Amino acid sequence: MLKKLLGLSTASILALGLAACGGDDATEEAPTEGAEGTEETTTHVGEQVDYTIVGIDPGAGLMNITINDVLPEYGLEDDWTVTESSGAAMAASLASAYENEEPIIVTGWSPHWKFSDFDLKYLEDPQNLYGGAEDVHTIARLGLEDEHPNAYQLLDQFNWEPEHIEYVMALINEGADPADAAEQFVSENEDLVATWTEGVDSVDGDEVTLLYVAWDDVIASTNVVGHALETVGYDVTLTQVDAGPMWAGVASGSGDAAVGAWLPTTHADYYAQYDGEFEDLGSNLHGTALGLVVPTYMDIDSIEDLVVE
The missing domain is CATH 3.10.105.10 (Dipeptide-binding Protein; Domain 3)
Structure with missing residues (x-):
């Protein structure tokens, strides 16, 4: 009989303080003195997710690449945080956000069941820091x-x-x-x-x-x-x-x-x-593949879109 010492620790599901979804929603600003009408601005994706990327277990190579290579090379280390959790907690956070059509960014890999259950996409990695398959x-x-x-x-x-x-x-x-x-x-x-x-x-x-x-x-x-x-x-x-x-x-x-x-x-x-x-x-x-993953309903396509101007 197959003996398994699974020992899976029950990771606490991350309670992410996500800002309201809808990255394309415009907000009105009071017109500047002497200007006519109003000026529209778009909420940066960082504000939508509290500048947080949902990670997995801290010893994973995917986490090391994200924290030590991707964030500094794209100029994100001063503004963005990668949370440590587990693969199960990451997937649970993704499922919760997806169900409510809320914005979320996760460290992801494939093959993984999340790609068959949800409509997801990898953010483009112009510097190829995550490497190929x-x-x-x-x-x-x-x-x-x-x-x-x-x-x-x-x-x-x-x-x-x-x-x-x-x-x-x-x-x-x-x-x-x-x-x-x-x-x-x-x-x-x-x-x-x-x-x-x-x-x-x-x-x-x-x-x-x-x-x-x-x-x-x-x-x-x-x-x-x-x-x-x-x-x-x-x-x-x-x-x-x-x-x-x-x-x-x-x-x-x-x-x-x-x-x-x-x-x-x-x-x-x-x-x-x-x-x-x-x-x-x-x-x-x-x-296989590694990278940052978002739901397709999010209006973001590249890691470069995370940069705060």
Whole structure:
């Protein structure tokens, strides 16, 4: 039976003091002396969202890029704040704002169920600070191939597409237990899963530990791989940790593998820190993206639009 130490902390939903929505609404100013009529001004998007970008967990590479690169390079560091929360809290804040058609800016990534549930867009990044599409890699502890060759082979052969992971994420978001969502996906996609298990021999209760961070996509992928390992006889434990401990755990051997290593940007610092202490099995998913995300009803298109004149 799949043993999961999810340990998901219940993050407090951010209570954002958002200003009234409607960035295109004009406000009247009293005419200046000697002028005729009135002059219209447009509320800056910063005032609409209290100059706040809703972030995720502080150890995430997405947060580091936003705070240390994007804000200073675009000249936003003096006016804007990126709040620390979690992926779940960010999504809850986005859902609340979207339901009421209120303005909101979040640190976002894809694949993620929010893009199937809401009409969203990435703000253009003219300086390309968030970089291009990333891959999600599988990393394994040194020695795994020798000690658990069949688990190693399945992990090495694991590969899927964004639409696959988004399907699992949607099931979970709609209320399915992650383990149940994983089982449903595996049962409905036998041909795909067969490419992961090709040449893999069955075992009898060998224990394997997968480490993961509490991001919706990583929860989905880890549960799916865990269930696939179960189908060939492994006794799998899923252990939730933060990003740093995930890499440290694989490097130290306290965890056998992780399938949620975002590269080359998001987890670049961890990759460099533990280089040589783990094995990179390569990409298991291509076509990710990072950036600042807003609902399409907001009249803003670029990070440059956040600059306060």
